[in-house]
Amino acid sequence: MGKTEARDIFFNYIKEKGLRYTKQREAILGAFLASGKHITIDDLYTAVKKTNQDIGYATVHRNLKLMTECGLADEIKIGSHKARFEQKYGHEHHDHLICMKCGRFIEVHDEKIEKLQGKLAEANDFVPMRHKLEIYGMCKKCR
């Protein structure tokens, strides 16, 4: 479901920029597409290592940035924690409820809020391009 298209997007982006499609890129892309939500660079590095033990951390880092540039990945920074990435291609936009106790991320979406954000920006002569809404609190399990 979308893996081939995702690969095409990455491959085409690489080619358009005059870059080269390497075994490492293929491996990193594959591991990313197989990954769960909100992974860190370390998570992906560990995952890729399983099939490609000679991979370097910097290579994973660089390619995660490339995947972000071409729209396959989305970078999210929470509090003082390290950067996390989630799949973007084929995934709807959403915001996050973040549990302050267990760290769980709950993905949410509210079209009314999205619309009001647009109006709010407009009222301030501001052209919105992207936004981040994070609600911190306590999840069901943690109380």
Added chain:
Amino acid sequence: MGKTEARDIFFNYIKEKGLRYTKQREAILGAFLASGKHITIDDLYTAVKKTNQDIGYATVHRNLKLMTECGLADEIKIGSHKARFEQKYGHEHHDHLICMKCGRFIEVHDEKIEKLQGKLAEANDFVPMRHKLEIYGMCKKCR
């Protein structure tokens, strides 16, 4: 307008924790209350230095954290930039429109959005405690 009360809050917090009220604390508090919006630790450090040239960076940092703990300051992290602080006591809650070109912060508030956020949390069995809404885009001046 509120400066004395703000000082009381800090002083009482210090005392309650069995800490000591020092010249440095007084100077840092004063500089913070006189500061503008969204300052960095460096900004405050520079400001305090003017009247207290022997102050150390670590001392400013530590006390900014204390002021945050007792509710006088609010820490905001934008993108990959360094931490910024704004006055919280006597200031209403607000969110930010952030210009991606000039870096300007526009402070906004929308009660309807706030209410919908509460509902959204509730619908997910989540108890919200604080939230962060940042809309990135282009401000009026920058286009």
Added chain:
DNA sequence: CTAATATTGATAACTATTATCAATATAACA
């Protein structure tokens, strides 16, 4: 005034990210 201990300022340590660079891999093209 004394004593216990919190604070300070300099700086080291730490964390995460990004840059550097020589060796190697890729891909266009002869």
Added chain:
DNA sequence: TGTTATATTGATAATAGTTATCAATATTAG
């Protein structure tokens, strides 16, 4: 299929921001 220009890699250094360490000093209760 070679040749060649150059993009990529992996190790590691550098950087940026934050936080910890520690000896000297300041504060405060008694």
